[in-house]
Amino acid sequence: MVTPSPLSSYQAMSSLLNLFGKTPLTRRRALWGLLLIAPNTIGLFLFFGWPILQSFRISFYEWNAFNTPRFVDIENFQRLYDDPMFRKALTNTLKLVGFVVPLEMGLSLSLALLLNQRLRGRILFRTIYFLPVVTSTVAASIVWTFVFQRRYGLMAAALEPFGYGDLNWLVDPDLVLFPIVVVTVWQRIGFDMVLFLAGLQNVPRVLHEAAMIDGANRWQRFRHVTLPMLSPTTFLILTLATISSFQIFDQVYIMTSRTIRGGVGGSARTLSLYLYESGFGQSSDYGYASAIAFILFMIILGITVLQLIAQRRWVYYETESG
């Protein structure tokens, strides 16, 4: 057995030290840097990084609040595959995404275009549209629950003249997703609008001027100048909107809490709500809930990657030639 000579261990030490810099000053700076980042980095690892890694592991275990974890391979995922409640939650979530994202983006882009004009009271309008963003989703959902109340709600009052005043929005399985879409869109428009406005301000004027000289009308300029120049913003918003729509929880939890949580027959249950119910409901099935979480994460990761790829193909950046 070879014992390291004092010299070689000194060399090892010094090459390790060299990693931190070649002079005492750079070494001291490196140490300071590490000290400064330590609290947040350690905290992030402990409370986010580690639980994330663990979550993937427990999705392969049978584990609830009462037994010890037991490795069951992909059994949780097989159960998910056969679980009609999970399928229902998945379809509901996809429906919500399908309704919310286009509505949210279309409306917020329209508002941003309107507000990007030379008009009076732009700041006031922007303030009003942004108000719902700062409201708590729980409080907003409570208000909208009353708006969608059968017969006595605002929606009923608005639809009464057309003979639809008696719709049971929050109970009827065919209708229940609609109020959830409305409250979600209402709450997000202002956020997207601010991002769109920032994007619109970055469209260089010279391009509009050039297009005008070429005789392009408003629509043509929107279609061929504004829209392409805005595409990085549009893609960012599309990604954010899709990802957060997959996580809808608060609205559903609150708006169906007066009747049956998750809606009659699970008609309003989302993936997040099902995850919550499986993990923290009566069964406390941590393994199963983690499997749902895993699926949710893979969906979100997939969207991110997909949109990154798509972005490379379609999005116009100013730095590109052309």
Next chain:
Amino acid sequence: MSKAARDIPPSYERVPIPLQMISYVLLFLGAAIMLLPFVWMVSTACKPPQELTHIPVTFIPENQVCRANLDGLYDRVPLFNRYLLNSALTTAGRTLGQLVTCSLAAYGFARFKFPGRNILFALCLALLMVPLQAFIIQEFILINDLGWRDTFYALIVPGTFSAFALFLLRQAFLQIPIELEEAAMIDGANPLQILIYITLPLSVPALAAFGVITVQAAWNDFLWPLIVSYSPETRVLPVGLSFLIGQRNTPFNLLMMGSFLGTLPMLILFILLQRYFIEGISMSGVKR
């Protein structure tokens, strides 16, 4: 950027009158729809129970009983002030905590060279891509193992670390001219002194943007407190409200009063510090 966010310069060209008219009509219509729920909330909060089922719907209550409803809410939820206090404590704890940990880390990442810096920063940013739902089970188990279930530690401590704030503040610090910091260094200031006396005071707009966004997110946070708080003593406002609506016999006028009280602080904050909200969002594009 900051100026653009503040006063939205309009596009330069004149808008023809007919188009102006259409724009105003659309903007007013939109504003009305956005505001209607707030009006409805306030109006219902002041209605007596028998007016809740009035047809046709009234926006101005015939008998205004704001005060009675307020008392009614406190009769029903004696701990309502406690919920408000809990929310305030949680919000303050998270925001101050993030201010400390994240400004230290952001300064470290922005101005110091050390082995593994880029990898560590990339790993921190990767955390932004993982939503809470993806690991909430394990997060709960961790809190449980630490013995923090149903305590303020659970509500506050995980929220004092943030990859988002790290990213935001690092961006801001990088924009400060390094010469100022170097001058202080030559005068013998250590990195902490430089951070406190030079870098942070020069980053006030970014700190304000970070502050309002963090406060807003913490005040409105629901899923995490719902999971870790068991007793009424640790309930934050959104959780308290969810219990209130969950008791199916709670009349809507009291619910609206509760929602109003819970929303009011953020509305005031927003009206006062609007430009920082807008700036923070334009700056990052990431919040939710």
